[in-house]
Amino acid sequence: MNRPILFRQLFEHLSSTYTYILGCPITKLAVIIDPVIETADRDSELIKELGLTLTYGLNTHVHADHKTSTGELKKHFPKMQSILSEKSGARADKYVAHGEKIKAGNIELEARATPGHTNGCVTYVNHAQGMAFTGDALLIRKCGRTDFQQGDVHLLYKSVHEQIFSLPDDYILYPGHDYTGQTCTSVAEEKKFNKRLAKSEEEFVQLMKNLNLPYPEQIEKAVPYNMRCG
Numbered sequence: 001m002n003r004p005i006l007f008r009q010l011f012e013h014l015s016s017t018y019t020y021i022l023g024c025p026i027t028k029l030a031v032i033i034d035p036v037i038e039t040a041d042r043d044s045e046l047i048k049e050l051g052l053t054l055t056y057g058l059n060t061h062v063h064a065d066h067k068t069s070t071g072e073l074k075k076h077f078p079k080m081q082s083i084l085s086e087k088s089g090a091r092a093d094k095y096v097a098h099g100e101k102i103k104a105g106n107i108e109l110e111a112r113a114t115p116g117h118t119n120g121c122v123t124y125v126n127h128a129q130g131m132a133f134t135g136d137a138l139l140i141r142k143c144g145r146t147d148f149q150q151g152d153v154h155l156l157y158k159s160v161h162e163q164i165f166s167l168p169d170d171y172i173l174y175p176g177h178d179y180t181g182q183t184c185t186s187v188a189e190e191k192k193f194n195k196r197l198a199k200s201e202e203e204f205v206q207l208m209k210n211l212n213l214p215y216p217e218q219i220e221k222a223v224p225y226n227m228r229c230g
């Protein structure tokens with residue numbers, strides 16, 4: 001019998017960020033996706049309680065709204081390597097290219113480049129469990145903004161349609177944030193109900209131009225920190 005993977009979805013309330021832990025039940029090797037500095041102690045304690053050893057700390061992109069805790073987590077798990085897209089232009093221990101696979105025991109994540117929110121955004125797909133971690137490329141019923149960090153509205157539309165909406169309808173999508181209390185969605189739901197991306201490209205571009213969102217509160221500290229944090 002195939003034993004299920006260990007999986008946790010964790011929330012950091014200052015930036016409304018989701019952090020994910022995926023662990024192999026046999027080898028006890030694990031990865032963490034988008035960990036936040038404020039919750040580094042909570043996350044490392046949980047990983048230890050679950051008997052896991054972190055091998056990789058993945059940032060889906062260079063975050064603008066919070067500091068990553070991959071640097072902090074390396075103090076608890078010295079063998080852990082931080083990972084970012086090769087297109088991120090930031091410091092990391094290892095860089096991933098589109099199509100590359102990240103493995104930790106029986107956990108396998110396919111890196112799919114989904115630029116547009118930033119140029120180094122990656123969606124990680126776990127085909128065995130039918131899950132994808134979209135970072136800020138796709139949020140539940142909406143998507144990441146495109147007004148800073150090399151944001152590109154046309155590229156985001158293409159990324160989501162070609163790399164996320166092309167996944168099987170029943171794959172569960174786990175976002176980088178949610179501001180309304182929701183936790184996950186599915187490819188079928190987002191293709192039908194996403195208020196931005198279920199529209200034509202022209203409508204999407206107009207809508208994104210008129211979002212008028214204030215900049216994230218931590219942007220000035222977070223971006224330079226995340227650019228140099230390995």
Ligand SMILES: N[C@@H](CCC(=O)N[C@@H](CSS)C(=O)NCC(=O)O)C(=O)O
Pocket residue numbers: 014015063064065136142143144145146177213214215216217218
């Ligand atoms: N108020 C938050 C920032 C909210 C925000 O801008 N979120 C980003 C993702 S983090 S850079 C985004 O793309 N939002 C899209 C949207 O439509 O909400 C803070 O100050 O941290």
